[in-house]
Amino acid sequence: MRIFQKIAGLISDLRLAIGLLLVIAIASGVGTAIPQKESEAFYHQLYDPKPWLGVLHGDGVLAFQLDHIYSSNWFLGLLAWLALSLLLCSWKRQWPALQAALRWIDYKSPRQLSKLSVAETVPSSEPNVSLEKLENLLQSQGWQIQRQEGRFAARKGVLGRVGPMLVHAGLVVFMLGAAWGSLGGQRSEQFLAPGRTLDLLDSRGQSQLVIAVDGFSVQRDPAGRPEQFTSQLRLLKGEEGPELKQAQISVNHPLRFQGITLYQADWALAAITVQLGKSPLLQLPLQPFPQLGEQIWGLVLPTRPDGSEPVLLSLNNEAGPVDVYGPDGNLLSQLVPGGDPVEIKGLPIRVESVLPASGILLKKDPGVPLVYAGFAIALTGGALSLLATRQLWAIGEGVGAGGRLHVAGLCNRNLTAFARELPELIAQV
Structure with missing residues (x-):
């Protein structure tokens, strides 16, 4: 049992969770830098001549599953580890804190109140009347009250204790959705x-x-x-x-x-429609030519019936112009889609149109519904976490000239502001 508690303590450590988040963020950045889910030949062609970061060739990228990071075993393992860390953190820290906030604590003596973070004692000739006025004032401001003879306990903002648990639950749901979507x-x-x-x-x-x-x-x-x-x-x-x-x-x-x-x-660009001499219109497929530049398409077109004396037609958009190159790489002419034919190597060539393709x-x-649900739960928890959980106790002591009203409280957020508000509350009663 002790070994389990020790392991649970290590896994739920906040520093470990922050470290896991940092590693996951770095891995996500790598997944953005390296193209994902391409063919093995693509990574060899891209990284064998020039290794990624000067270290990883194509084989290295594939071996470390960097070609599909978000569905890789090690990335999903990191997500599972972080999810377990958040669940254990909620179980060991946030759940006991919520239970403590829901549990009424009954302080019976002024001495107990004096030890709290914020405490005030004021004279009151009628402590019970002052207690009743303070109770009514707090109830009008949304405080919950538990009354005892000569004293009461009050609390407000208990929902703020639910916030951190909802944030953790939302992150876990988000990671489940991301993992489900990847797989x-x-x-x-x-x-x-x-x-x-x-x-x-x-x-x-x-x-x-x-x-x-x-x-x-x-x-x-x-x-x-x-x-x-x-x-x-x-x-x-x-x-x-x-x-x-x-x-x-x-x-x-x-x-x-x-x-x-x-x-x-x-x-x-999918195809080009051309007319060679007096031939009917011919729709010919285009293919990319990355060696000529980014987003360049073209085709090799013979100018003789026996397939000899070819020319290269290339273009970078559907409106043209269409550049015509000879075998030596020299520019022979330019054709405008829909324009007049141009004689090239003794053959009139006309470009009727260029057909673009939608990618x-x-x-x-x-996993998208879970991802959105996780975001919604985490945002709700974040908003609730902004609520301050306040607790207040009041005890009336004595009567007449020796009467006293003892008031003290605790607050988990902005204790300084609560310390300024407490005398203002007492002043109203």
Whole structure:
């Protein structure tokens, strides 16, 4: 039993809880700095040439589970340790403090009152009348009273003792929600061009929801930089099922539906429609070219029937222009979507249009209700913790010229202010 109490004391130590919070905060910062839940090849490609912080290569990042910190065994272990620490702290410290605040203490002699933090003694020719007046005054101000013969005890703000326990409980609920979301949640990012659909399947492989993108636009500033992305969506029940909802999403304005949240996360260029000479319009897929710069898309297009003499078409937004490069990397020409054809290597090439794609992030997090509930409980507890718990005792002694009224009290917050208020209370009786 002593060993258990010693272990419980160590786990519930405030310094340990603060240390755990610091470690969790640092780990969360690392999770922000390192991209999460990417493929193993991604981390090797990113960190093998240039190790993270000059120390960790791709293998190190994967070995320490830094590629999925929030669902890693060690991070969930830290959350469990902190939750246990908070629960034990509430059990060993906050619960006894609440029980003590709810327990009435009956001081019977003036000598006992004189030992309290705040104590006053004033002459009173009629101590019992003064006691009654003080009792009525305190009751009008919301104090609870327990009356005895020639004395009474009063208290106010007992709910303030519940506050720390609610804060601890809220943090535990919040951590449970975060852990549940990390283990049971789903996250996927898809690029969909207008007219395309995405079929979400349930655990049995059956169609759960179909997302159709009817329109997508990029709003740009005068310098051509993207400011906002907007998608027009339709949600369907199955491929040929009824329409469930029409909605518009944009950055910072997601859509929540049946436990799934759809975020407007990114954009891309999906395809380019070109005409080669007198050919029909050809819609060709675009692919990113990170070696040419950030957010550069393009395709290699042959200019001869046998596939020889290729050129590279590249662009960085749907409005163009489309740069045309030769095999030697020299800029041959620029094409404007919707403009006239330009002859390149003897072949007239015209760009009809460029099709942008909406980058939609789908998240399903079953722990969100617990996270919000944890926040609400913790905030409520924090607000209650601001309430000062006050206790006051009064004893009447003697009669006539030798009568005395003894008043003393305790307060767990702002004792100085309580010490100033006590003489003012006594002065009113």
